[in-house]
Amino acid sequence: MEHPILFISIILEKLGLPIPHGPVGNGLVEQLCAPYMTYTWFTMIFLVVVGKMTLGNLEMVPGKGQNFWEILIGGMENFFLENMGRELTDKLFPMIATFALYIAVANLIGLIPGFMSPTSSINTTLALTIIVWLTHHIIGFRANGFAYLKHFLGPMPILIPLMLPIELISNFARLLSLSIRLFGNIMAKETLLGILFMLAGAFFAPLPIMILGVLVSLVQAMVFVLLTVVYFTQSNEHAH
Amino acid sequence: MLSGLIDYDTVVLRTKVGTKMSKMSKEMIHLLGNYGHIGFTFVAAIFIGMGGGIYLDQKVFDDRTTPWFTFIGLAFGIAAGFKSLFDILKQQNKE
Numbered sequence: 001m002e003h004p005i006l007f008i009s010i011i012l013e014k015l016g017l018p019i020p021h022g023p024v025g026n027g028l029v030e031q032l033c034a035p036y037m038t039y040t041w042f043t044m045i046f047l048v049v050v051g052k053m054t055l056g057n058l059e060m061v062p063g064k065g066q067n068f069w070e071i072l073i074g075g076m077e078n079f080f081l082e083n084m085g086r087e088l089t090d091k092l093f094p095m096i097a098t099f100a101l102y103i104a105v106a107n108l109i110g111l112i113p114g115f116m117s118p119t120s121s122i123n124t125t126l127a128l129t130i131i132v133w134l135t136h137h138i139i140g141f142r143a144n145g146f147a148y149l150k151h152f153l154g155p156m157p158i159l160i161p162l163m164l165p166i167e168l169i170s171n172f173a174r175l176l177s178l179s180i181r182l183f184g185n186i187m188a189k190e191t192l193l194g195i196l197f198m199l200a201g202a203f204f205a206p207l208p209i210m211i212l213g214v215l216v217s218l219v220q221a222m223v224f225v226l227l228t229v230v231y232f233t234q235s236n237e238h239a240h
Numbered sequence: 241m242l243s244g245l246i247d248y249d250t251v252v253l254r255t256k257v258g259t260k261m262s263k264m265s266k267e268m269i270h271l272l273g274n275y276g277h278i279g280f281t282f283v284a285a286i287f288i289g290m291g292g293g294i295y296l297d298q299k300v301f302d303d304r305t306t307p308w309f310t311f312i313g314l315a316f317g318i319a320a321g322f323k324s325l326f327d328i329l330k331q332q333n334k335e
Binding site: 165166167169170172173174176177178180181219222223226227230234 | 270272273274276277280281283284285287288289292316317319320321323324327331
């Protein structure tokens with residue numbers, strides 16, 4: 001999806017760095033300068049700088065910035081506690097909360113003209129999903145040892161030849177569905193906004209889609225986090 | 241005194257409205273999370289099953305078994321899709 005204007009790409013081009021013309025470049029520098037990479041870094045810098053600005057000095061009586069973060073982080077922790085229990089939450093809260101914040105911000109910056117969502121590239125979402133997928137297997141093996149493999153063998157020994165392929169396929173389907181859902185929703189939003197902006201941008205045609213885009217961005221971030229939590233909980237349980 | 245009372249009432253009203261809203265949106269998020277991925281998971285299971293079958297036919301056995309592993313993979317993929325639907329239902333009943 002070619003955007004009308006991507007200001008980070010323009011700045012990098014003025015600095016003499018190569019900007020890839022396809023979705024992914026050829027050399028290493030070109031790949032690092034691809035828009036989804038630069039906007040990923042932009043999102044990371046944004047989160048770090050805003051966190052530093054609002055939480056630089058913690059106070060007993062919180063101000064505006066600290067209040068916002070306390071509500072957000074407290075709400076997320078309560079949600080994880082309800083679904084995962086104390087132990088898993090303590091272990092995995094930093095990772096899942098980072099994913100939630102990163103995906104939400106990355107989805108939302110695509111609504112501002114001149115920015116794009118890093119999550120509208122399959123590379124970003126697949127990377128996030130592979131991390132989640134590997135982590136849920138690691139959690140399973142650490143919690144249950146080799147008894148974790150019973151998750152894939154079905155209820156009865158006689159059904160193993162039938163159930164093993166089915167369980168493996170449905171486990172790999174998680175990898176595919178989790179990445180493609182996020183990618184597809186955000187890419188559709190970005191493409192639709194780009195086309196409407198090109199066709200009738202002067203008549204505010206993209207405005208209704210932008211309102212829907214806010215909803216889609218937040219809901220997709222929440223769904224990703226919720227499914228991550230569900231997978232972690234399931235692999236932590238004992239096999240039936 | 242009076243203004244204090246009014247403030248108290250509005251505070252109570254606000255918190256009531258707030259909890260009601262958050263309860264509704266919480267339920268909404270739970271429903272979206274639990275059922276919103278049914279379609280994608282079903283399709284992804286079928287794709288992976290059939291893709292595995294086609295890979296076995298064309299790359300591993302060099303077209304000697306051509307239609308069979310594709311069909312077997314498709315059948316397993318569809319079964320895996322239904323199994324993931326069944327899992328979602330089971331998990332929902334448990335809660």
